[in-house]
Amino acid sequence: MTLALSLYAVLFLVAAFAPLRWSLIAYLLLSTIDLVSANTSVGALNAAKAIVLPAYLLWRLRDYAGHTKTILAPFAWGALIVYVAVTGAWSLYPIFALKLVGHMAGSLLICLVFLRATKGNYLEPAIVLPVTGGALVLATLRSLFAPSFGGEVERFKSFSSAQSFAAFLVALYCVALCSKSLRVAIRLPLCGALAVALMFNGSRLWILGIVISTLVALFISNTPAWMKICIAGFAIVALALAVAEGGLILNFVAREAPSNRIAAAINAGYRGDSKSYGLGTYRLRRELDVRALDAISASTIGELVFGHGTSNSAELAGGLAHNPDPNRILHDEWLRVMYEWGLVGTLLWSIFFGSIALYAAQGMRNEAWGYSKPLFAYLPAFALGLAGENIIAGAGNDVSVGFLLLVAFASVSHRASDRLWNGAPEAIPVHAAA
Numbered sequence: 001m002t003l004a005l006s007l008y009a010v011l012f013l014v015a016a017f018a019p020l021r022w023s024l025i026a027y028l029l030l031s032t033i034d035l036v037s038a039n040t041s042v043g044a045l046n047a048a049k050a051i052v053l054p055a056y057l058l059w060r061l062r063d064y065a066g067h068t069k070t071i072l073a074p075f076a077w078g079a080l081i082v083y084v085a086v087t088g089a090w091s092l093y094p095i096f097a098l099k100l101v102g103h104m105a106g107s108l109l110i111c112l113v114f115l116r117a118t119k120g121n122y123l124e125p126a127i128v129l130p131v132t133g134g135a136l137v138l139a140t141l142r143s144l145f146a147p148s149f150g151g152e153v154e155r156f157k158s159f160s161s162a163q164s165f166a167a168f169l170v171a172l173y174c175v176a177l178c179s180k181s182l183r184v185a186i187r188l189p190l191c192g193a194l195a196v197a198l199m200f201n202g203s204r205l206w207i208l209g210i211v212i213s214t215l216v217a218l219f220i221s222n223t224p225a226w227m228k229i230c231i232a233g234f235a236i237v238a239l240a241l242a243v244a245e246g247g248l249i250l251n252f253v254a255r256e257a258p259s260n261r262i263a264a265a266i267n268a269g270y271r272g273d274s275k276s277y278g279l280g281t282y283r284l285r286r287e288l289d290v291r292a293l294d295a296i297s298a299s300t301i302g303e304l305v306f307g308h309g310t311s312n313s314a315e316l317a318g319g320l321a322h323n324p325d326p327n328r329i330l331h332d333e334w335l336r337v338m339y340e341w342g343l344v345g346t347l348l349w350s351i352f353f354g355s356i357a358l359y360a361a362q363g364m365r366n367e368a369w370g371y372s373k374p375l376f377a378y379l380p381a382f383a384l385g386l387a388g389e390n391i392i393a394g395a396g397n398d399v400s401v402g403f404l405l406l407v408a409f410a411s412v413s414h415r416a417s418d419r420l421w422n423g424a425p426e427a428i429p430v431h432a433a434a
Helices: 002-017 020-030 040-060 073-090 094-119 125-145 162-178 184-201 204-220 225-244 246-256 261-271 282-297 301-306 312-317 333-366 373-385 398-421
Strands: none
Touching (some): 002 125, 020 398, 162 184, 162 204, 184 204, 301 333, 333 373
16 A cells, blocks of 8 residues: 555646646556545545546646537536436435545546647647556556555556556557557557556456457558458458367366466356356356346336436345445446436436447547547447446546546547638647647
């Protein structure tokens, strides 16, 4: 904990007082230090990272306030915040419900900070270089000097959960893969480093996510059609060979299972051994999901429409977890929305997520430099990740910050298309003085 607190203090001070470009780099790295604890002082530090520091950075970027175009996403998110607060009125955990509202407001603040930073050219795709380097250094420091921090000793992660760090790596990967303002000679090694880091992290969900993001990026790229067909054909041939040599591959996987988490998961899944460590918390998550579905199907009309109440997912964990965090125990955010907030909350959540997808697609169509492509490529993996990772109660942590960074980059595409519509030439944003 001492090392994590020291790094937190250094990055917090840099984010608060350094020139803005370095402030934002420090803040992105600070998101990978998640001091989750029941300790009051630690909770205050997380609140400072999630709300106080973003509010201060928003003030520092006040010269870039204002919007030329109204979009639906922030209004849908704002309406969801209000509804979450309303359903907190019948929560069995009112303090946690209030904390969740704070998390959601904090995420909105962070998004506004990033949007303003792109206007001032303090945030641009090139930032992926120092942020990736810094994130890998932090993960290395944790592995060498504080391997027991947060558990999961064998996994490559920063001072946060392995799943959320994996989501952050995939967000950076999408920036490196899709942004045309970065040279290919930089993008390819960067993508390779992030993919290797993800393999050592061992997140099965996000390894699938990075594959999906890569395929989406290939599909929307300007790569000639014949090359896309060749790549697809190569993938099919590789899959056919894997099936044909299934016995040999499975024997190799079984040998590697004791030392490799991905191999352990494949081996356990093939043998149907849900109790194996290779499937991690699979049994717990599956049981919670089953309980949530059963509770939703047995709900009254009022509960179906308005939900069971903010943070009341903890009621599903009886006998499965000791002192569960009501805002984090149900890892599937899709089920959590349906269970706690009913059809009204699900509608607001769907409008928000759908508007983000539309925002990415429109930006990608209107601008040639690839600022919206990282978000568009990331969204399918992110939607999958929401089935196993908490984001709503994660203001300022790496999974939510990575997502919001891509949303901010997409805003550059929309401003560029607005300039074209008004008769001004489109240009890559120039570097601003820090």
